Amino acid sequence: MSALDRLRGADWNCGSCGILHQGMFDLAAFAPDYWEGPRTYEHNGAVRLDGDFLSEDFCVVGGEHFFVRCVFEIPVHGLAHRFGFGIWSTLSRANFDIYLDGFDDGAYANMGPWTGWFSNRLALFEDTLNQGCWVQPRLGRKRPLVTLADAEHELARAQEDGITPERVLELYVAHGHVVS
Numbered sequence: 001m002s003a004l005d006r007l008r009g010a011d012w013n014c015g016s017c018g019i020l021h022q023g024m025f026d027l028a029a030f031a032p033d034y035w036e037g038p039r040t041y042e043h044n045g046a047v048r049l050d051g052d053f054l055s056e057d058f059c060v061v062g063g064e065h066f067f068v069r070c071v072f073e074i075p076v077h078g079l080a081h082r083f084g085f086g087i088w089s090t091l092s093r094a095n096f097d098i099y100l101d102g103f104d105d106g107a108y109a110n111m112g113p114w115t116g117w118f119s120n121r122l123a124l125f126e127d128t129l130n131q132g133c134w135v136q137p138r139l140g141r142k143r144p145l146v147t148l149a150d151a152e153h154e155l156a157r158a159q160e161d162g163i164t165p166e167r168v169l170e171l172y173v174a175h176g177h178v179v180s
């Protein structure tokens, strides 16, 4: 099976998950790399701004660092859909508050992009931790889109130029999936 066929929607058995993957799927970082708490999520609605907090979409560290779950999209050669990396970015406290206020309704018309710091390292890419980035909130409860401020960074170039289907499979392997 070619990498492109696989990502176009073929069923393939993953020897790691033990489940059938169908076509391309996104990868995601569970939390910002700075998170040292338990690997469990609280509910988004329980968000606390003092101390430490982690849910699917929000993270607070030490009551002073504020992170939101975003997506970094990369085009894949030959595919109409983009590959998505679920990653975390910081926001200022002020923008974090705005993001929380609008979250349930996705009410972010005419807002952003906001500045942030990319808060994960990604396997197989030049270091991205603490790279300056732009966080664009989206309407309709879609996660914010991220772009890197440094257009010459390897990950920014991947977003600009796209990556090959083979490269996507390498990313899956780097994240523990078995492609055979």
Ligand SMILES: [Zn+2]
Pocket: 014, 015, 016, 017, 018, 021, 176, 177, 178
């Ligand atoms: Zn798998």
